[in-house]
Amino acid sequence: xxxxxxxxxxxxREGDSSVINxxxxxxxxxxxxxxxxxPGAGLQLLTYIFSNMDMKQDQRLTVLLNKKDKHLxxxxxxxxxxxxxIYFCAGGRGNQGGKLIFGQGTELSVKP
Amino acid sequence: xxxxxxxxxxxxxxxxxxIMLECSQTKGHDRMYWYRQDPGLGLRLIYYSFDVKDINxxxxxxxxxxxxxxxxxxxxxxxxxxxxxxxxxxCATSDPREGSNQPQHFGDGTRLSIL
Numbered sequence: 001x002x003x004x005x006x007x008x009x010x011x012x013r014e015g016d017s018s019v020i021n022x023x024x025x026x027x028x029x030x031x032x033x034x035x036x037x038x039p040g041a042g043l044q045l046l047t048y049i050f051s052n053m054d055m056k057q058d059q060r061l062t063v064l065l066n067k068k069d070k071h072l073x074x075x076x077x078x079x080x081x082x083x084x085x086i087y088f089c090a091g092g093r094g095n096q097g098g099k100l101i102f103g104q105g106t107e108l109s110v111k112p
Numbered sequence: 113x114x115x116x117x118x119x120x121x122x123x124x125x126x127x128x129x130x131i132m133l134e135c136s137q138t139k140g141h142d143r144m145y146w147y148r149q150d151p152g153l154g155l156r157l158i159y160y161s162f163d164v165k166d167i168n169x170x171x172x173x174x175x176x177x178x179x180x181x182x183x184x185x186x187x188x189x190x191x192x193x194x195x196x197x198x199x200x201x202x203c204a205t206s207d208p209r210e211g212s213n214q215p216q217h218f219g220d221g222t223r224l225s226i227l
Contacts, residue, residue, distance in 0.1 A: 008152060031213045042113065042202055042218030043155075050213070088154060094212045098143050098162065099170070102154040 002026040004091055006103035013111050018076040020106045022089035025070065029091030032065060033100065034074045037086040046074075046087075076108075084110045115139045118203050118219035126227050131190040133222050135203030143207060144186040145216065146170075146178060149200040158201075161186055193226045200224075 003025045012018045024032070030051050035043040049056045049063045049072070056063045062075040072089055086107050090100040115138045125131055135144065142163045147155040147170075157170030159178040167178060175197060179187045190197055200223050204216040 004154075006154075033213075033215070040220070042116070042220045043204075043216075044113075044218070045215045048213050048215070092214070094214045098206055098208075098214055099145075099157060099160060100155075100216060102147075102156070104152055104154040 002091070002101045004089055004101050004103035006087075006089060006106045008104060009107050009109070011109045011111065012079050014079060014081055016079055018074075018079045018083070018108055018110075020074045020076075020087050020089075020108065022072040022074075022103050023070055024072065024089070024091050024101075024103075026091055026101065027067075027070065029093060029101075031092050031094045032063075032072050033090045033092065034061075034063065035088045035090060035102075037088065037105070039085075043088060079108075079110050081110045081112060084108055113139075113217040113219065116203060116205055116217055116219040118201075118222050120222060121220065122223045124225045124227065125193055127194055129193050129226075131193050131224065133188045133201055133203075133224070135186045135188070135219060136184050137203075137205045137217075138184065139205055139207070139217060140183070141205035141207040141217070142183060143205060144180070145204040145206070146176075146186065146188045147202045147204065148172070148197075149202060149221070155202065158188065190224075195226050198224060198226045 033048040086105040092100040146158040
């Protein structure tokens with residue numbers, strides 16, 4: 001079946017870059033998403049990338065997609081303590097399906 | 113997302129009880145979803161509905177049922193709660209008119225504990 005895998009924890013120092021990795025098995029996913037979950041809250045869409053793109057940059061966020069290896073990464077530049085949260089990658093087919101398959105979530109801890 | 117409201121926010125109950133979790137939205141979206149979140153497992157889809165007359169099972173629907181009472185309301189029921197249904201439950205909505213990537217908008221979750 002479809003599967004999305006992430007490492008569970010990442011710890012960085014404030015000001016460093018964070019890289020959160022994700023692998024997926026469903027090559028029919030047309031969109032790959034990154035959602036952020038802060039404590040006590042639901043998930044918020046951070047960014048997404050269409051499957052025919054290799055890279056997408058949005059301010060401090062850079063998404064890299066290696067479609068051959070089915071590997072997705074999220075880089076957060078100049079990580080701040082407010083970036084501490086759980087980050088989920090998810091695959092979906094956008095308007096063709098609407099459903100998402102989520103990874104386990106990576107808990108990012110940013111130390112001052 | 114403040115436009116997706118889940119009630120209650122927290123619930124503690126006993127094994128065997130019937131529980132209903134409610135979700136209402138003011139976004140005018142046709143598509144609604146119920147997920148559960150467990151530590152280390154991420155979010156798993158329980159049920160989804162693409163309009164009022166359309167209900168579909170997700171990957172873990174056993175032990176759950178849903179009702180789409182109106183476009184704005186989608187309820188999740190546990191007919192006879194068991195301890196391994198203790199989890200954080202999320203409702204989400206989406207709309208293809210928001211773009212082909214069709215982002216999902218999440219409520220703040222219901223923390224359910226079954227003793």
